[in-house]
Amino acid sequence: MSTTLHESAAATPPTAAPRSPAAADARYDTLVATLRDIAAEHPDVVLASSLAAEDMVLTHAIFANDIPIEIFTLDTGRLNPETLGMIDTITAHYGKAIRVVRPDPAAVEQYVTEHGPNAFYESVPLRKACCEIRKVVPLRGALAGHSAWITGQRREQAVTRGELPDREHDPVFGLEKYNPLVLWTQDDVWQTLRRLGVPTNPLHDRGYPSIGCEPCTRAIRPGEDLRAGRWWWESSDSKECGLHAGNVSATPVSVVEFSKRSG
Ligand code: SF4
Numbered sequence: 001m002s003t004t005l006h007e008s009a010a011a012t013p014p015t016a017a018p019r020s021p022a023a024a025d026a027r028y029d030t031l032v033a034t035l036r037d038i039a040a041e042h043p044d045v046v047l048a049s050s051l052a053a054e055d056m057v058l059t060h061a062i063f064a065n066d067i068p069i070e071i072f073t074l075d076t077g078r079l080n081p082e083t084l085g086m087i088d089t090i091t092a093h094y095g096k097a098i099r100v101v102r103p104d105p106a107a108v109e110q111y112v113t114e115h116g117p118n119a120f121y122e123s124v125p126l127r128k129a130c131c132e133i134r135k136v137v138p139l140r141g142a143l144a145g146h147s148a149w150i151t152g153q154r155r156e157q158a159v160t161r162g163e164l165p166d167r168e169h170d171p172v173f174g175l176e177k178y179n180p181l182v183l184w185t186q187d188d189v190w191q192t193l194r195r196l197g198v199p200t201n202p203l204h205d206r207g208y209p210s211i212g213c214e215p216c217t218r219a220i221r222p223g224e225d226l227r228a229g230r231w232w233w234e235s236s237d238s239k240e241c242g243l244h245a246g247n248v249s250a251t252p253v254s255v256v257e258f259s260k261r262s263g
Contacts, residue, residue: 013053013190013204024191027184028061034180035067035150042148042176047071048139049098051086052211053189053204054152054181060198063094069150072099072142076134077108078213082202089199101142103134118215124234127216134213140173148176154184157210157226186226 019027035058038045047062049055049071062069073087091097111119111133120127143149155164170177181189186209193200203211207219210227218229 013186013200013209019188019191021195024188024195027188028192028196031057031180032061032065032067035061035065035069038148038150038178038180039067039069042146043068044146045069045148045150045178046143046146047150048142049073050152050211051083051090051201052152053193053200053209054154054184056198056200057181057184057189057192058150058152059090059094059098060193060196063090063096064196070099072101074135074138074142075100075102076138076213077103078134078215080203080211080214080217083211083214086199086201093199099142101138103138107133107137120216120231121233127231127234143173143175146175148178149173150178150180152181153179154181154186154189156185 047055047058047069049059051073059071061067062071075084075087087098087100111130115122115126115129120130149170153161153164155161164179164182166179166182168177168179169175192198201208201211207221208217208229209220210230211217212230216231218232220226220229
């Protein structure tokens with residue numbers, strides 16, 4: 001009987017390299033070629049980085065190969081110190097900076113004044129309103145005028161991403177959206193990070209496979225969905241923050257099916 005990826009998720013980064021070094025090299029080379037193709041088709045393409053593992057694979061591929069793709073991250077004002085520290089870590093490691101985008105201070109202050117600093121625990125609408133102010137609106141501003149953006153989303157990350165394509169038109173922000181890691185597994189990501197010596201967020205080693213704002217993210221236990229630690233007080237089918245509002249599938253992806261498709 002096949003096991004769903006969500007059932008088999010590791011709470012901490014996998015320790016064993018699941019595939020041969022040659023396969024890992026080929027997978028990474030394909031990624032680099034794909035990013036070059038995207039940059040050639042969209043000279044203004046940008047990578048929106050969460051500073052988590054998947055986005056560090058993309059950041060390394062872009063910076064180490066001098067691919068002309070701008071990288072930015074959203075500092076929501078509620079990130080963990082470890083996550084914020086990745087901004088300086090990246091600059092020190094690659095000698096290149098990523099752009100930091102922040103929310104409108106007046107909008108944040110109004111939300112906090114009207115609802116309190118942690119109102120996102122009280123209801124899904126209040127949680128989504130906070131994400132709208134701290135994430136969605138700043139992202140919309142960062143993407144304005146661009147023809148395409150890149151994300152580190154993978155199908156196996158959550159039930160909401162089970163049918164994610166590698167390229168799609170983003171109806172929310174009105175531009176092309178590329179998900180070049182769509183078929184990568186968690187093992188693929190960590191095998192590449194370790195082989196290439198890519199710096200990673202220390203929270204990954206403490207049970208955080210998915211990292212968001214500090215008050216809305218917790219470590220997961222072995223066997224939990226990779227995004228179970230995100231907004232853990234909500235049902236799994238509402239766990240998107242508005243950055244990827246097109247993710248509506250609730251179809252789990254099996255390990256067996258995924259291995260065949262990505263092999
Ligand atoms: S993840 Fe939490 S703190 Fe961050 S923007 Fe969304 S609701 Fe607000």
